[in-house]
Amino acid sequence: MIEKLHKSLESYYSEMVELRRTLHQHPELSFEEVKTPELIADYLEALGVEVKRNVGGRGVVGYIRGGKPGKTVALRADFDALPIEEETGLSFASKVPGVMHACGHDGHTATLLVVAKVLMKHQQDLEGTVVLIHQFAEELAPGGAIAMIEDGCLEGVDAIFGTHLWSTMPLGEIGYRRDAIMAAADRFEIEFHGRGGHGASPHETIDAIAVGTSVVQNLQHIVSRNVDPLKSAVLSVGSFHAGGAFNVIADRAKVVGTVRTFESEVQDMMIERLEQVTKGVCDAMGATYQFEYKKGYPAVINDPLETDRFVRVAIDLQGEELVKEMAPVMGGEDFAYYLQHVPGTFFFTGAGNVDQGIIYPHHHPKFDFDESAMLVAGKLLTSAAIDFLLNSTKENLHSQVDAN
Numbered sequence: 321m322i323e324k325l326h327k328s329l330e331s332y333y334s335e336m337v338e339l340r341r342t343l344h345q346h347p348e349l350s351f352e353e354v355k356t357p358e359l360i361a362d363y364l365e366a367l368g369v370e371v372k373r374n375v376g377g378r379g380v381v382g383y384i385r386g387g388k389p390g391k392t393v394a395l396r397a398d399f400d401a402l403p404i405e406e407e408t409g410l411s412f413a414s415k416v417p418g419v420m421h422a423c424g425h426d427g428h429t430a431t432l433l434v435v436a437k438v439l440m441k442h443q444q445d446l447e448g449t450v451v452l453i454h455q456f457a458e459e460l461a462p463g464g465a466i467a468m469i470e471d472g473c474l475e476g477v478d479a480i481f482g483t484h485l486w487s488t489m490p491l492g493e494i495g496y497r498r499d500a501i502m503a504a505a506d507r508f509e510i511e512f513h514g515r516g517g518h519g520a521s522p523h524e525t526i527d528a529i530a531v532g533t534s535v536v537q538n539l540q541h542i543v544s545r546n547v548d549p550l551k552s553a554v555l556s557v558g559s560f561h562a563g564g565a566f567n568v569i570a571d572r573a574k575v576v577g578t579v580r581t582f583e584s585e586v587q588d589m590m591i592e593r594l595e596q597v598t599k600g601v602c603d604a605m606g607a608t609y610q611f612e613y614k615k616g617y618p619a620v621i622n623d624p625l626e627t628d629r630f631v632r633v634a635i636d637l638q639g640e641e642l643v644k645e646m647a648p649v650m651g652g653e654d655f656a657y658y659l660q661h662v663p664g665t666f667f668f669t670g671a672g673n674v675d676q677g678i679i680y681p682h683h684h685p686k687f688d689f690d691e692s693a694m695l696v697a698g699k700l701l702t703s704a705a706i707d708f709l710l711n712s713t714k715e716n717l718h719s720q721v722d723a724n
Contacts, residue, residue, distance in 0.1 A: 321445060322706050326637075328438040329698045335437075336698070337691050339363075340430035341412040346400030347419045347426070350460035353378045356429075358400050360454045363433055367440045369452070376467030378456035383430055384439050386446025391712050393705045394473075394480040396658065398425045398458035400581050422597040422687040424485040424671065429454065431694045435702055448709040453658075461616040463505070463654035469661060478712065479626055480664035481704045483697050488681055489670035491690045494634050494700065495646035496667045497533040498627045501678045502620035503552070503580040504587055505652025506535065510598055516571030525569040529562045531607045532573035535598050536560065537576075553590060554580040554650050572579035580650045582619045617652040623663035626708075630665045633703040638696070651682075665704075667699040701704035 329336075341712050348356050360380045370383040406413050406420035414420040436452050451471050457464035474480070489495060512535070514526035536557050547553045554579065562573030581587040595611050602609045606719070634643045644667065655666045671693035672678050680686040 321442065321450065322703050325438055325442060325702050326699050327708065328441060329434065329695060329702065330648050331435045332434045332437060333695050336430050336434040336694050339433055340691060340694065343399070343426035343429055344410075345412050345415050345419050347416055347421045349403060349419055350400040350457035350464075351378070352406055353400055353456045355455065357456065360399065360429065360433065362435055362451065364452070367437055367681050369436055369440060375473055376456075376464060376471040379464055379468040379471070379473065380454040381468070381473050381480060382436060382452035382454070383413050383441060384436065384446065384450040384452070385706070386448050386450075386578075386709070387498050389448040390446075390448025390608060390709050391478045392449040392451060392476050393708045394453050394477045394658070394662070394664075395432055395705055396480060396482040397428035397455040397656065398455045398457055400425060400457050400459050400464075401427045402459055404685050405681065408688055410688065420685070422684060423459065423682045424487070425458065425672070425687075427485045427689060427694050427697075428483070429689070429697045431701070435698050438702065439607050446709065449476075450705055450709075453480075458654055461505070461614070462653075463617060463657075465654040465657040469657055474658065474661050477662050479708050480658050480662050481626075481630065481701055482658070482666045483669045483701060484653070484663070485671040485693050485697060486668040487672045487678060487687060487689045489672055491670050491673050491693055492638060492642050492696070493670035494638055494643045494667060494718030495670070496627055496631055496634070496643070496665065497622055497648065499643060500582045500619050500621050500648055501646075501666060502653045502656070503554070503582055503648065503650045504619045505616040506579045506581075506587070507576070507578065507614045507616060508594060509574065509576050509612045512573045512602065513608045513610075514571050514606075517569050519567040519569055522569060525573075526606045528570045528573040528607065531602060531605050532560060532562060532575055534605065535601045538597045538601060539594065542597065543620055546589060546593055547586060551586055552582055552650075553586050554578070555590065555594075580652070581660050582648065587615075617654045618656045618660070619711070620656040620666050621659055622665040624660065626663045627665040629680050629707055629711075630667060630700070630704050633707050634667075636704060637699055664687065667700070669700065
């Protein structure tokens with residue numbers, strides 16, 4: 321059956337490309353998606369898929385109920401874009417000023433839509449149900465996953481699979497991990513309050529810029545001196561704003577940054593040390609501060625058993641030399657929330673192509689991906705879903721026999 325599905329996917333590849341390019345030309349920002357979910361829902365309904373609109377706000381969920389009883393597996397794709405001015409020069413470049421699909425979500429969506437089309441053509445042969453989760457707002461915390469889960473998108477789901485088209489990985493390669501594959505992504509803001517004054521009389525002031533720069537320098541020691549060298553953490557300050565006139569000492573300064581971790585105890589320590597360092601410097605220099613720490617998405621922790629399932633089907637499709645266990649990625653993904661509720665795995669589908677000039681990273685104004693990677697991703701998602709529906713019941717029976 322899987323071979324038939326793969327051949328059907330190949331026959332609809334041009335439609336997959338057309339869908340991707342349509343989505344690419346009409347991107348919508350996180351929590352502002354209107355036309356995109358309409359397109360998705362209309363497409364699925366035209367196929368005969370049972371559809372729920374406005375799930376969690378702007379999400380779309382489709383249900384393909386097979387002709388035979390069985391378990392339920394979910395496949396997820398995200399569809400929001402980024403506030404970036406496109407510089408690709410593509411013939412199908414974004415028509416929305418300052419907004420572009422710079423992370424491949426247009427490809428994720430097009431892939432899952434065509435997977436749905438193929439599964440519907442073989443609906444009577446399916447043993448169980450496939451749930452299609454089209455998620456809004458992956459790029460901006462709190463993200464869309466939480467709201468969709470609260471609105472029931474995982475009800476009855478036994479396992480879930482998802483992928484990210486990855487432009488920095490060569491086309492054909494597949495990346496996986498059996499445990500943590502992406503980091504928790506947090507944000508912090510610190511505002512420093514000093515006492516402004518004339519640049520000629522610094523002794524009468526508390527220089528907020530001097531306080532802020534001292535804090536930023538000291539924050540860099542937290543990872544190198546407080547985190548176990550065998551564990552991972554990143555602390556980066558991405559924004560520092562202060563001052564105005566050249567001859568005025570600033571009374572306020574503000575820094576904004578991010579912390580990335582995999583383990584909750586490391587995350588807790590980073591939060592504690594961030595404020596300790598800030599307080600210590602401010603106390604020493606006579607300033608006050610406001611500290612705000614916002615936890616973003618948790619780490620993406622793959623289920624080992626479902627990852628092993630995926631690796632098996634991926635090797636069957638791509639060959640062992642192209643299916644590689646990868647190092648964790650410090651980027652964040654709210655697919656993590658799905659994995660907190662049901663077992664599953666999130667993997668990376670190589671979509672880079674040096675010969676085509678597809679070399680730019682995600683969130684870059686020249687970002688693009690090799691569109692043929694969508695076909696690879698579609699086959700992998702389909703294979704994982706069908707393998708789960710066909711074999712998970714048998715695997716559970718075997719494990720119960722072994723336990724007895």
